[in-house]
Amino acid sequence: MRSFAYVSAPDVASAITAIGASPNAKFIGGGTNLVDLMREDIETPDTVIDITRLPLTGIEELPGGGVRIGALVRNSHLAADRLIRTRYPMLSQALLSGASGQLRNMATVGGNLLQRTRCAYFYDSAAACNKREPGSGCDAIGGFNRNLGVLGVSESCIATNPSDMCVALAALDAIVEVESVRGTRRIPLADFHRLPGSTPHLETELAADELVTAVELPALPVAAKSRYRKVRDRSSYAFALVSVAAALDVRDGMVSEVRLALGGVATKPWRAHEAERILLGAPAGEESYQRAAAAELSAAVGRPENEFKIELARRAIVATLRALDGSVA
Amino acid sequence: MTLHPEVRPRPAGHTMEVRLRVNGADRTLQLAPQVSLLDALREHLGLMGTKKGCDQGACGACTVLADGERINACLTLAVQYTGREITTIEGVTDGELQRAFVRHDGFQCGYCTSGQICSAIGMLAEHAAGMPSAVTEHRHGDAELTDAELTQAEIRERMSGNLCRCGAYNGIVDAIQEVAR
């Protein structure tokens, strides 16, 4: 790791002043992604601003039934929170399916939102990678890409966003609140992460000097009956090959409300709008689920190594919806 | 053999004072900010009980307790833990879990063992505090969340952040389950 200057910010104002003052600075939360990437020489900030002492660790109920989550809430605390477990179980399950007990105790909500891809070529500075070094090419497209994306991909980059938490946040219409010396912005999660297009190095809408301060979840009664299903290469402690965050309400045999998002298959946390559109008002059951899944995946682009994800995602979507409508225990 | 021409003096500067409470004792260190908590413990405090297996957050050998919560010491900067209470295997003194590990042969080479034990202590506290895991059954619509019984499946899921290449998993789980009872 290269050397850097370190400051610990006692409050939000000093954190955003500090980052505004040094263009090559980075915030550090749990450090579980940043320290790893600095050790690999992929992130090379000259200043590291420690934000773990910021008073952004609360989980509060909002009037109207939503929840506001501080950016420094640890992943494990969020997963265990009673409000989250009862109102948004898919979020609790998504967090618990990620990383390990130790890492979840360290990882923060803000850091998880901004964690970077696990593409092998992104991690190896000997390889060509447009995300790491714009214009250098993409060794993954013709290389090992079993863990990479089939949705939202471009000719420049097919890297997946590895976050589990963000998949649930995408399904839940979360809002990310950010702050800088210029003031506060609220960015819908749907817009927070960018598609790679020809600029895969630009990953989010967050400006370099902005601090994530909170994530807000709107009231969403359907989410009380929701699930996160993660499929991976080990039973635990592995990133998703495919994951599905889903909430479903069935009235009189018809889908009256639905939220669906996918992980592990896309370059950003993937809200399955197309599938939701087909499902809403359709009879609950295998046939509708199949149709919705197929529609959502019709634009998917597979490569020999990751082609299977299209079929796997289809099956995982259908199985998750089936489990939610009560037709399977 | 020739000596390399550029043998230099010890580094000065670029360090910061880091005060940690380690196993009940106050320790003050002068560290460069990039020193991980793991290297601070091992290389600067000589506490070699905490192990480095990957330096990537991927094995759990470096697990310590920070204010009672288990963390991976390799993926955090030591300075971030200024003022915090760190417990390493050297500070695990009650011995009950350790004896259970020996009885159940919950290790072979012993390299992952410190991490397994610290992790188990943190895990048992998490469980006692009602934290769920990915395998905890959750029935929709339950207003009251029921706490998970610490089954073998629960222990295995909760301990999955600690790899053991010797494959002593059965013994580890048995040891933890015995102590949890």
Place this chain on the structure above:
Amino acid sequence: MTQTEVASPPRSEAKELSVGKPIDRVDGTAKTTGTARFSAEYPYPDLAHAALVHATVARGRITAIDTADASAVEGVLAVLTHENAPALKPALSPSPLNLSSMVSGTSLDYLNTDEVHWNGQPVAVVVAETLDAARHAALLVRVTYDQLPATVDFAAEEKNATPVKGDLISPGEEKKGDAEAALAAAPVSVDLRFTTPPYHHNAIEPHATTAAWDGDRLTVHDATQSIDWVRKHLALRFGVPVAGVRVIAPYVGGGFGGKGSVWAGTILAAMAARVTGRPVRMVLTRESIYHTVGGRTPSAQRVALGADADGRMTALIHTSVSRIGRIGGRPEPVTAASGHLYDAATILLQQNIVELDLLPNTFMRAPGESIGTFALEAAVDELAGELGLDPIELRMRNEPAKNPLDGKDFSNRMLREAYALGAEKFGWSRRTPQPGSMRDGRWLVGMGVASAYHPPVQLNANITVRLSVDGTVVVRCGFQEMGMGGATVQGQIAADALGVPLASVKVEYGDSELPIAPMAGGATQTASVATALLAACDKLKRSMLALARRSGESPLRGQRLDRLEARDGGLYQIGKPGVGEKYTDILGRAGRPSVDAAVGSDTGLGAVAGQVRFMTKFLRDRRRWVKAATGAHFCEVRVDPDTGEVRVSRWVGSFDVGTVINPKTASSQLRGGIVMGIGMAMSEQTLIDPRTGRIMNPSLSEYHVPVHADVPPIEIHYLNEPDPTMPLGLRGLGEVGITGVAAALANAVHHATGRRVRDLPITLDKLL
């Protein structure tokens, strides 16, 4: 312990034995309290730290290497490259006649050449005051290359493989009759292709070396499985006397073969220490381990089996292609087990090899048998399917009475019994044969079996045993402890041989100052050391008896050793436990503080004689018997019908490993092999980019070794029948556990789903 008195009631009970008991490990406290010291953990004043810089091309020449920025980092002591590194003395050329000549993992003279032979080869070493400075500076070394064409793609090169020539250690082609003709004529047959990917050992302790020079004397703390060979190799490469090199490794954090050879880190740490005049510690990063320590070769295998309608095998063909590096490695004997498991009328075993521009392969737990039994045992399951026979029944119909290849006797063989025991414990009879016929709710359930097979090797060990007047026994032997429980088990053996309590035995190991023991690998160590230990204990008892007889007062005067047994801390007449004397009394009366016994000699003629004795015995044994640890694996899997996720839910292993000295540590070793086999079968795989030869998952997060949640309770059962040809009847058991595991799983997955996966690992995409 009771005093010997005439008045004491005659004891007819057998003496208290330690062997066979599930004794807790003697180093348990050290390992559970964090006090066990591993190679990176020895404090030295003025210690410096080293880090490696790796090549980023597969083959070529270094045209420029810029170390200015690296040298400018605060605290950097030296940046060693091929331009300034001291010359290494040449290594021995590998020969099976001198096993220590094979210890070098590669034939490369590190930092002595501008040539690059594999992607990841170390091209520079940075030495600095702190670990962080060394790692930081290593990032700043800039290397430019003249790239040369490289051959790195195993799949593409497979067709160019050439036959392996046999040598003293492993045979080339082996055959009985005309197997191809018999196959063509067989009424029932299968002819199948299997592949296995490259694997890495991934011991959790990284390779680490702490090296300190004092003039021409070198002390090395090295994470090694072969103390003696490291010592000899370092002496040779640095041109210093062997006697001045000391290698210390009392605790090694897992090896599995990966720490059996000498790799770059060890040599370069010693070099860095030599150059800087400082003690140097080099702990390899996980990435550096992948780049500098070989792994298991990938393989492509053909297994063809022919049988008559009753399932009697008429043909067994097993051929393989594996790889070595252009600059080292030995062919993995993939078909090694296939000549011993089935009584086939004709047999053809043949191995082929390709040489690639990659870091050479090396041995990894049960080299040959672990991947070879995957193909063989999966093919047998397929043959059973073709025949409509239960897979155990098919095996029993083909269980040989003599070694199938050449008709030699088995030293002892109880595979039949192992299956019977395992089937009962597992509940095999509950299995319904039709694939896909068993369910548990949503899950498809499958049950599979496969045989385990691994031959033990015995090497020469030297040892000393000292019995002191205070009643303590010290066993000294430079073996290594990587988790096999060597100190515990050898302590048990010594305690019983001398008739003393285990608590009074101390075993010293893991230091080249001790008498030389063989490397820990090939499941050799326990039996090899036990042989020497038993001989030494025998000598010691003889000396004690002689000492006792010299005194007119000893109740042992006029006694002969063959009429005596060691028990209760002394020698007593067999059947008359009242007649005899304690060792402490014998020593006390003779005024001797202690008596020593030594077996083997480390130096000069004694060493040569030992080597000759060993080779003679090895060859004679091999002429007379075929011996092997065998076993039967039974496993149950659950497969998610939607996603293809496989969960291993139950395991029973039933083994014939000869005498079990300590069922607690033995079961752990066997379980460890099974867990590693589960990884090999289901999730592990080293990704080597076929375009560049670069390893793309050099981490523990992307190379998926099994985690807690992947491993079910594993039941181990033993037949516990001594092998009449082995010391105490024990065979090695460190490697047999992993053999057959992948096949048992593949067979279970087929039973659950009807799908045959012949390419490991069985990831879920292959089941969609």
